[in-house]
Amino acid sequence: MTRIKREILFWQAQWLFYLVLFWCRTEAQLRYAIPEELKEGSVVGNIAEDIGLGISDISIRKLRIASESGKQYFSLHQRNGELLVSEIIDRERLCGKSTSCVLPLQVIIEDPLEFYRVDVDIQDINDNSPHFHSDTNIIEVPESTVTGAKFRLETAEDPDVGLNSLRNYSLSKSEYFVLNVKSSKDGTKVPELVIQKPVDREKQSVHHLILTAIDGGNPVRSGTTHINVRILDSNDNAPAFERDLHEVQVMENTAPGTLVLTVKANDVDDGVNGDIVYSFGAHTPEAVQTLFTINSETGDIILSGILDYETSTSYKFDIRARDKGTLALESHCEIRVEVLDVNDNVPEITIASLPQPVKEDASVGTTVALIALKDWDSGDNGKVQLHMSPDYPFKLKPSFSNHFALVTDGILDREKFPEYRIELKASDSGSPALSSFNTITVKVLDVNDNAPIFSHPLYTVYARENCPPGSLLSSVSASDMDIGENAKISYAIIDSKTHTVSIPSYFYINSENGTIFSMHSFDYEKIKMFQVLVQAKDHGSPSLSSNATVHVFILDQNDNAPAIIYPSAIMGSVSHQRMSRTAKAGHLVTKVTAVDADSGHNAWMFYRLVEATDMSLFSVNLHTGEVRTKRSVSEQDDTSQRLIIEIKDNGEPVQSSTVTVDILLEEGLPEPVSDIQQKNTNYGKNNKITFYLILALASVSVLSLMTFFVLVVKCARQGRGGTMCCIRRSDSDGYKNPNRNLQIQLNTDGPIKYVEVLGGDVLSQSQSFGSCLSPLSEFSDFTLVKPSSTIDFKEINVLDASLPDTAWTFESQQVSNFLFFD
Numbered sequence: 155m156t157r158i159k160r161e162i163l164f165w166q167a168q169w170l171f172y173l174v175l176f177w178c179r180t181e182a183q184l185r186y187a188i189p190e191e192l193k194e195g196s197v198v199g200n201i202a203e204d205i206g207l208g209i210s211d212i213s214i215r216k217l218r219i220a221s222e223s224g225k226q227y228f229s230l231h232q233r234n235g236e237l238l239v240s241e242i243i244d245r246e247r248l249c250g251k252s253t254s255c256v257l258p259l260q261v262i263i264e265d266p267l268e269f270y271r272v273d274v275d276i277q278d279i280n281d282n283s284p285h286f287h288s289d290t291n292i293i294e295v296p297e298s299t300v301t302g303a304k305f306r307l308e309t310a311e312d313p314d315v316g317l318n319s320l321r322n323y324s325l326s327k328s329e330y331f332v333l334n335v336k337s338s339k340d341g342t343k344v345p346e347l348v349i350q351k352p353v354d355r356e357k358q359s360v361h362h363l364i365l366t367a368i369d370g371g372n373p374v375r376s377g378t379t380h381i382n383v384r385i386l387d388s389n390d391n392a393p394a395f396e397r398d399l400h401e402v403q404v405m406e407n408t409a410p411g412t413l414v415l416t417v418k419a420n421d422v423d424d425g426v427n428g429d430i431v432y433s434f435g436a437h438t439p440e441a442v443q444t445l446f447t448i449n450s451e452t453g454d455i456i457l458s459g460i461l462d463y464e465t466s467t468s469y470k471f472d473i474r475a476r477d478k479g480t481l482a483l484e485s486h487c488e489i490r491v492e493v494l495d496v497n498d499n500v501p502e503i504t505i506a507s508l509p510q511p512v513k514e515d516a517s518v519g520t521t522v523a524l525i526a527l528k529d530w531d532s533g534d535n536g537k538v539q540l541h542m543s544p545d546y547p548f549k550l551k552p553s554f555s556n557h558f559a560l561v562t563d564g565i566l567d568r569e570k571f572p573e574y575r576i577e578l579k580a581s582d583s584g585s586p587a588l589s590s591f592n593t594i595t596v597k598v599l600d601v602n603d604n605a606p607i608f609s610h611p612l613y614t615v616y617a618r619e620n621c622p623p624g625s626l627l628s629s630v631s632a633s634d635m636d637i638g639e640n641a642k643i644s645y646a647i648i649d650s651k652t653h654t655v656s657i658p659s660y661f662y663i664n665s666e667n668g669t670i671f672s673m674h675s676f677d678y679e680k681i682k683m684f685q686v687l688v689q690a691k692d693h694g695s696p697s698l699s700s701n702a703t704v705h706v707f708i709l710d711q712n713d714n715a716p717a718i719i720y721p722s723a724i725m726g727s728v729s730h731q732r733m734s735r736t737a738k739a740g741h742l743v744t745k746v747t748a749v750d751a752d753s754g755h756n757a758w759m760f761y762r763l764v765e766a767t768d769m770s771l772f773s774v775n776l777h778t779g780e781v782r783t784k785r786s787v788s789e790q791d792d793t794s795q796r797l798i799i800e801i802k803d804n805g806e807p808v809q810s811s812t813v814t815v816d817i818l819l820e821e822g823l824p825e826p827v828s829d830i831q832q833k834n835t836n837y838g839k840n841n842k843i844t845f846y847l848i849l850a851l852a853s854v855s856v857l858s859l860m861t862f863f864v865l866v867v868k869c870a871r872q873g874r875g876g877t878m879c880c881i882r883r884s885d886s887d888g889y890k891n892p893n894r895n896l897q898i899q900l901n902t903d904g905p906i907k908y909v910e911v912l913g914g915d916v917l918s919q920s921q922s923f924g925s926c927l928s929p930l931s932e933f934s935d936f937t938l939v940k941p942s943s944t945i946d947f948k949e950i951n952v953l954d955a956s957l958p959d960t961a962w963t964f965e966s967q968q969v970s971n972f973l974f975f976d
């Protein structure tokens with residue numbers, strides 16, 4: 155039906171064309187209409203027939219056609235006069251968009267010449283499809299675009315005209331987009347893309363659509379193009395963390411720079427909208443920010459400080475992820491860092507109270523110091539033990555938790571250990587265990603537990619006789635092991651008596667340095683030895699003391715001149731003697747006798763004749779003092795003879811005295827015979843005395859021997875300390891009555907050198923042992939000189955048995971005989 159209708163319409167139009175052309179162009183007598191694209195040789199119309207020319211006339215009258223444009227699309231069939239298509243005609247190329255397309259032809263008939271004009275109307279057929287310029291169109295649509303927004307699309311072109319031209323567009327089916335075709339005033343149709351539903355780039359970033367253009371031809375032709383709708387991102391998505399909470403455990407000793415963990419957030423937005431910057435949450439404490447740093451790009455959380463379990467056992471903070479969109483979006487996640495304890499704290503030893511000095515006599519258990527232990531670690535790492543060397547006289551007494559008291563645990567002696575440096579060691583139970591050390595210094599306070607000790611228990615001092623009072627005699631010293639006042643020593647002399655004299659009145663001791671001074675000059679002839687008891691006393695409370703003995707021996711000085719006893723008791727006066735003129739040479743005129751109060755060498759005396767009326771008549775015996783005639787008296791000799799005799803001692807300096815003897819030579823004096831007789835009788839008397847002397851010596855020897863045996867037996871009983879045994883004898887009696895005893899003096903330094911036996915004899919100068927009383931002697935008593943100090947038993951033996959080896963001196967206080975055995 156539609157096809158028939160179209161045909162009718164077509165032909166009506168053709169007819170109208172003819173009419174129009176006829177009127178406008180009178181020359182045109184023939185008009186043909188052909189569709190374009192006819193094949194070569196297709197018949198357009200029979201010109202000969204249409205102009206009324208017979209077939210035979212075609213060749214006679216030379217019918218031919220000429221093209222006005224020059225291009226020959228048609229040809230003429232010479233036999234039947236049909237107009238044929240000689241080339242395919244494309245209306246679109248020939249006429250473009252113009253609605254009518256007429257190719258004019260001239261038909262020429264020669265002979266007679268006739269012109270005819272033929273218009274060939276090229277009619278459009280739908281031979282072109284609508285066409286888009288580009289295969290693919292890209293449309294960018296912002297994600298946030300509202301529904302109803304329109305985006306212009308490319309229009310298609312169809313060279314065909316009329317119904318065959320472009321008629322409509324259609325769009326492939328899409329949930330988000332629809333097509334709107336807008337007709338412009340000139341009738342062109344413009345396709346538009348309309349958003350009918352919000353687009354989400356994150357769901358689908360590109361939409362592929364196909365736009366189809368269709369024409370109105372029959373059959374319909376179409377052309378397509380791809381429409382790629384790209385959704386432009388808008389920052390409509392916040393970053394999202396993969397996990398909301400991160401929990402991580404970190405060892406306390408983790409080194410700074412270590413990666414703790416990495417957080418990751420994703421942002422589905424594109425470009426900068428999806429670029430994430432990590433940072434700490436807004437209110438993250440300063441402490442966390444110094445301990446941790448976060449890499450803003452990678453999300454790495456790095457330890458930047460030093461963790462300390464003891465400061466904080468855990469950290470909690472937020473991490474923010476923020477994109478770089480213009481209106482940035484952000485989100486947070488929580489981080490919990492748990493710090494694990496490491497044994498990184500050395501136990502601490504604290505001396506809670508300063509160590510108290512302790513007295514050396516402190517009882518066991520006295521508290522000296524309080525010690526506290528501390529370990530900041532927890533668990534086993536914080537369990538602490540305290541150790542101390544067992545060598546000290548102290549121990550640790552645990553009190554309440556981790557506190558100890560250091561108490562004494564033994565006897566202290568400041569004199570041995572004035573101070574203790576006690577090493578303490580604290581170790582925890584961590585692995586590896588940590589230890590620390592501390593030293594407590596405990597001072598031991600002195601207690602007066604040591605008495606002063608003298609450097610010697612017995613001091614021996616020799617003091618010269620006659621030394622001036624105030625002379626320094628000696629020094630004693632004592633030391634005390636204690637310190638301070640307890641060691642400060644005062645010296646004193648203990649009140650005692652020697653020979654009825656009070657010792658403190660003779661001696662003075664410097665109480666500070668122990669120097670002993672004399673307070674009197676000493677007289678050897680009175681006191682030969684002092685026994686001084688010295689005490690050293692410390693200033694402790696109570697004070698302690700000890701004693702020492704000082705033996706002061708007085709050394710004899712030659713301070714006594716020989717004293718002449720005979721011939722004159724009165725010194726300086728002249729003694730008168732008488733002598734017979736008949737006396738022979740060697741006659742004993744008299745005997746000068748002197749004594750010297752000094753002892754030893756100071757008491758040895760020598761007699762010398764200094765002056766005489768006639769030196770040739772008399773001589774004086776150097777040792778005995780006997781005055782004898784050298785020759786017999788002659789007639790010429792004066793009746794009166796004067797002799798001056800000097801007696802010198804052996805001391806240093808020498809002391810001497812002189813005696814003057816006047817001798818009267820008489821005629822009638824008895825003969826020296828009677829003198830000899832008297833002498834003989836005297837001899838008998840002397841023998842008797844000698845006998846007594848020997849008897850006395852023997853009895854002394856026996857007594858000594860007995861004493862010796864008694865003491866030997868005693869000593870043997872007391873142990874072998876023979877040298878400790880000694881005899882002390884009171885000597886006060888000997889001094890009370892010095893003239894009434896026989897004295898045997900033993901010198902004390904070393905073996906016995908001499909013994910003094912007092913007595914005398916005028917005539918016995920040749921006697922080796924023993925003495926006779928001189929007829930002139932007035933005394934017959936013997937004194938045994940007391941031993942001035944302790945006597946060794948050996949020496950008593952010597953006295954008894956070894957006489958020839960020893961020097962002995964027998965001395966009478968009135969008449970002296972010196973007997974030398976050397």
Ligand SMILES: *[C@@H]1O[C@H](CO)[C@@H](O)[C@H](O)[C@H]1NC(C)=O
Pocket residue numbers: 629664667668669
């Ligand atoms: C002790 O002191 C006295 C008096 O100050 C002094 O003369 C003496 O030399 C001193 N002795 C010692 C041993 O210092």
Ligand SMILES: *[C@@H]1O[C@H](CO)[C@@H](O)[C@H](O)[C@H]1NC(C)=O
Pocket residue numbers: 648687689699700701
């Ligand atoms: C020292 O001698 C005095 C007097 O003889 C005496 O009282 C005292 O006990 C003696 N001290 C010592 C330690 O012997």
